[in-house]
Amino acid sequence: MQISRLFEIVYILLDKRTTTAKELAEHFEVSTRTIFRDIDALSSAGIPVYSRQGKGGGLSLLDNFVLNKSLLSEHEQNEILIALQSLTATEYPDIKIVLSKLSSMFNKDKSNWIEVDFSPWGSNISEKEKFNTLKSAIINSWIITFEYYNSSGVKSSRIVEPAKLTFKDKSWYLQGFCLTIKKYRTFKINRIIGIQVTGDNFIQKFTDELSIDIKEEPSMxxxxxxxxxxxxxxxxxxxxxxxxxxxxxxxxxxxxxxxxxxxxxxxxxxxxxxxxxxxxxxxxxxxxxxxxxxxxxxxxxxx
CATH class of the missing domain: 3.30.70 (Alpha-Beta Plaits)
Incomplete structure (x- = not known):
């Protein structure tokens, strides 16, 4: 079940007032059975969707329903929008669409009051592509290879199971299990060059060794x-x-x-x-x- 689809269904019902399961199924390119499962999920979450039979019937929300009054406080709305604004910096798929629709549902026209951009001034296209490659490798559990320069300028070849990207103290870091040395390691992203996706998958493992405390490879x-x-x-x-x-x-x-x-x-x-x-x-x-x-x-x- 896609969370973004549930939000969009509510958005459509707020905007059009009435629609049909068939229209929604065609819009999302899914079956009507899937749409009815989504409606059940929305109803279970406390969103009052109801169905009317006959001419002019269809799926509707109860009159005067407003999402922000029913489920979320003013503070909670703002926290969600701020989090989504921050997530746009990572160019996470479809996040801007979800942000736009939630802003509309919350009736907040000034949701763009904050902009987060972690890239340095003057970042070139190759640096942004590097970030996107790492992001995709983590999401899809792809093993990657690259050349890495440590803080002493020594270059080494690495094969890594990427686990997460961490931003700390003005820098991005990649954390993951290095198959080359059989240990968890942290790599400063601007010292990584020549990233290649091998096409091999791995099973993500959760461990305390991937803590927020950034510790690069030992140096004197x-x-x-x-x-x-x-x-x-x-x-x-x-x-x-x-x-x-x-x-x-x-x-x-x-x-x-x-x-x-x-x-x-x-x-x-x-x-x-x-x-x-x-x-x-x-x-x-x-x-x-x-x-x-x-x-x-x-x-x-x-x-």
Missing amino acids: LIDIQLKISSEGAYRVYDEFDERDVVGCEDGSFMIATSIPKGDWLYHYILSFGTAIEVIEPESLRNIILVKLETMINNIKPKS
């Missing part, structure tokens, strides 16, 4: 202390945990945190330009100095 953490001037203030609370940040009287910030080691870290620190100072460890300072010397040599005029 180092303790660092940074000082960021007021020029870089706009990035501080976007990119660091507030518990690791201490504001200074001159408008700068002291940051003490643990962070994965790797080339990405050096480039990240350099992205702050003159607004950042590495306090500790000294080894990190030395690596940054070497990187800066290389950059200077790369941009020196050719003699």
